[in-house]
Amino acid sequence: MKYLFWGVLIILVFVRYFSTKPDYVDGQRLRIEGIVRQEPSRFSYHQKISLAGVSIYLEKYPEIYYGDRVVVEGTVKKGELENAVLISKEEERGAFSGFRKRVVGFFQKSLPEPHAALVAGISLGAKGSLPKGFWDNLTKTGTAHVVVASGMNVSLVASFLIGVLVTFMNRKRALILALGGIWIYTLISGFEAPIVRAAVMGSIAFSAQELGRVYSAWRALVVTGLILLIIVPAWVTDLGFILSFVATASILVFQKKTEKLFAFVPRLARGDFSTTTAAQIGVSPILFVTFGQFNILSPVINVLVLWTVPVVTILGIVGGVVGLIVPVLGKGILYLSYPLTSWFIAVVRLFG
Amino acid sequence: MQAYKYILGLFALVLGLVGLSLGYAPDGQLHLVACDVGQGDGILAIYKDTQVLIDGGPDDRILECLSEHVPFWDRRLELVILTHPQLDHYGGLIEVFRRYSVDTFLANGLDSGASSYQALKNAVGGSGVRVVTPKEDMVLRVGMIYLDILSPSQSLLTQEAPDSRTNILGAFSSKKDPNDFSVVAILRLGEFDALLTGDIGPSEIPEILARGKVREVEYIKVPHHGSKNGLTHELLDASSPEIGVISVGKNSYGHPNEETLKMLREKGVRTLRTDEEGDVEVVSDGKSWWIKP
Numbered sequence: 001m002k003y004l005f006w007g008v009l010i011i012l013v014f015v016r017y018f019s020t021k022p023d024y025v026d027g028q029r030l031r032i033e034g035i036v037r038q039e040p041s042r043f044s045y046h047q048k049i050s051l052a053g054v055s056i057y058l059e060k061y062p063e064i065y066y067g068d069r070v071v072v073e074g075t076v077k078k079g080e081l082e083n084a085v086l087i088s089k090e091e092e093r094g095a096f097s098g099f100r101k102r103v104v105g106f107f108q109k110s111l112p113e114p115h116a117a118l119v120a121g122i123s124l125g126a127k128g129s130l131p132k133g134f135w136d137n138l139t140k141t142g143t144a145h146v147v148v149a150s151g152m153n154v155s156l157v158a159s160f161l162i163g164v165l166v167t168f169m170n171r172k173r174a175l176i177l178a179l180g181g182i183w184i185y186t187l188i189s190g191f192e193a194p195i196v197r198a199a200v201m202g203s204i205a206f207s208a209q210e211l212g213r214v215y216s217a218w219r220a221l222v223v224t225g226l227i228l229l230i231i232v233p234a235w236v237t238d239l240g241f242i243l244s245f246v247a248t249a250s251i252l253v254f255q256k257k258t259e260k261l262f263a264f265v266p267r268l269a270r271g272d273f274s275t276t277t278a279a280q281i282g283v284s285p286i287l288f289v290t291f292g293q294f295n296i297l298s299p300v301i302n303v304l305v306l307w308t309v310p311v312v313t314i315l316g317i318v319g320g321v322v323g324l325i326v327p328v329l330g331k332g333i334l335y336l337s338y339p340l341t342s343w344f345i346a347v348v349r350l351f352g
Numbered sequence: 353m354q355a356y357k358y359i360l361g362l363f364a365l366v367l368g369l370v371g372l373s374l375g376y377a378p379d380g381q382l383h384l385v386a387c388d389v390g391q392g393d394g395i396l397a398i399y400k401d402t403q404v405l406i407d408g409g410p411d412d413r414i415l416e417c418l419s420e421h422v423p424f425w426d427r428r429l430e431l432v433i434l435t436h437p438q439l440d441h442y443g444g445l446i447e448v449f450r451r452y453s454v455d456t457f458l459a460n461g462l463d464s465g466a467s468s469y470q471a472l473k474n475a476v477g478g479s480g481v482r483v484v485t486p487k488e489d490m491v492l493r494v495g496m497i498y499l500d501i502l503s504p505s506q507s508l509l510t511q512e513a514p515d516s517r518t519n520i521l522g523a524f525s526s527k528k529d530p531n532d533f534s535v536v537a538i539l540r541l542g543e544f545d546a547l548l549t550g551d552i553g554p555s556e557i558p559e560i561l562a563r564g565k566v567r568e569v570e571y572i573k574v575p576h577h578g579s580k581n582g583l584t585h586e587l588l589d590a591s592s593p594e595i596g597v598i599s600v601g602k603n604s605y606g607h608p609n610e611e612t613l614k615m616l617r618e619k620g621v622r623t624l625r626t627d628e629e630g631d632v633e634v635v636s637d638g639k640s641w642w643i644k645p
Contacts, residue, residue: 042412044390044410044411044443045410045411060468061467061471062467062471105450108447108451109427109450109451111424112415112419113415113416113418113419114419115424116451129412131412131413131415131416133416164358167357167358311361335369335424336362336365336366336369338369338372338424339365339368339372340365340368342372
């Protein structure tokens with residue numbers, strides 16, 4: 001019975017993956033219409049969007065934003081759309097229309113670069129506006145994952161929130177409030193798919209871990225992962241998805257051990273240190289493979305900078321939201337993140 | 353209870369913020385920075401808490417130069433100048449107008465058909481900045497920094513755009529090379545003069561010289577990224593600078609041109625290039641000047 005359950009889940013993932021995989025022939029002329037569901041990347045003279053499994057390079061202006069409905073035309077060649085032309089573009093409409101964009105805009109008005117882009121990347125996973133040189137430094141040091149919306153950030157924020165909240169209440173209540181915080185966060189980040197799925201995985205794994213045993217947390221995480229893949233098969237190759245899954249799993253497995261390892265660290269910082277290191281154990285091999293750059297110091301660099309991530313996320317979200325209502329106050333909150341991003345940037349530049 | 357941990361953390365952040373702010377204490381000197389924006393121009397002049405930005409390079413790299421030299425809390429630029437509407441001069445300004453509040457934008461009315469120029473016009477329109485069109489003999493003052501505008505000339509504007517409206521972007525189009533409309537200006541603080549030249553070239557330089565407003569200067573931004581179609585012997589003689597800065601990056605036009613470099617060498621002008629040095633920062637107290645290492 002147990003094996004049947006797992007077997008069916010895995011077979012379903014395979015069936016869904018191969019039946020939904022788009023298949024284009026090189027040289028085929030395509031007209032693609034769709035909603036941009038991945039943050040467009042911007043370069044000096046063009047921008048890149050992904051639609052229906054192909055990468056599309058377009059003129060830099062007019063700019064396309066996450067959530068826009070676009071129609072493009074071009075010729076397929078090796079997974080890219082050549083000579084792509086933008087036929088039309090319509091901005092997203094809906095309850096959260098433009099909210100994320102406005103928050104990022106507020107970061108950009110309040111902080112210099114690359115601080116603004118770093119806060120936007122860490123807190124909202126909006127990496128579109130990162131300066132090229134700084135992005136190179138991030139990949140070289142193996143820290144690029146912090147600006148890819150992933151379960152890692154969600155897990156870090158969750159453990160940080162629990163850490164803060166247990167100061168004032170019992171563990172169960174702290175957990176419920178922290179999960180509430182995570183879901184408010186997903187709402188603010190515009191319900192972006194990577195953050196939602198990270199929040200789903202994070203919530204399930206954390207609740208299971210806090211309420212039951214580690215084993216059930218594991219099982220819950222794997223089932224959630226598989227179900228998400230049945231719903232959106234294309235995520236199986238999505239870096240954000242893989243990082244979400246592995247980081248959460250890694251924290252579940254290794255946190256107790258790293259906590260012992262960091263027994264010498266003052267209690268003040270031990271929690272952050274052990275969580276980030278635990279996540280690192282699983283995540284770093286994947287980062288080495290995907291970003292193609294091996295930096296032997298990467299785990300050290302990560303430990304040096306990752307403790308800033310939950311704090312920057314929370315300051316960014318709170319500052320961004322408050323800033324849309326009372327700009328001066330929001331700016332003040334964002335300024336508090338400036339020493340942290342300065343540290344982050346200095347470390348990354350030093351090693352990059 | 354470990355609430356003290358968070359109070360301590362907050363205190364540390366405030367302390368860090370104060371510490372970082374101290375690094376930006378104003379020094380009462382003019383800082384003229386030719387930003388390394390790749391192939392393009394982007395020059396930042398700072399005196400105390402006033403900033404003047406002349407051109408914005410082709411893309412967002414200008415933002416990093418601004419972050420490095422302008423205090424993080426100062427999100428206001430007193431004056432932005434666009435010498436002429438070509439992408440390697442205005443590309444980065446689009447984001448500048450979105451992120452900084454700008455008091456005055458000095459740019460001539462020549463239009464450009466590029467979609468990116470449309471984006472610049474939208475960004476400027478949306479920011480509520482005051483647009484001023486430059487003309488010879490205009491003098492601008494920003495704090496203690498003065499700008500004497502030498503070009504574009506009245507005759508060029510009358511000839512190309514006889515009844516175009518002023519103080520508006522994209523008011524007219526012209527068949528002439530956009531470079532000919534470049535804003536040429538002398539930026540001065542006390543006795544220190546810097547000649548800023550945009551992409552001006554041999555077709556307009558004689559006319560500028562004929563009006564007799566080019567004087568001896570300490571600093572020249574070598575026109576048109578050191579192109580052959582830029583600096584002339586006559587301009588170099590009339591301005592006799594001590595230092596020449598070439599704002600240039602990787603390009604396929606052969607900038608800077610060997611003859612231009614030779615011209616500067618023979619005249620004994622110390623020449624610095626942004627593609628070799630990165631940001632080139634010259635500092636002056638209004639009397640003497642030096643290069644910040």
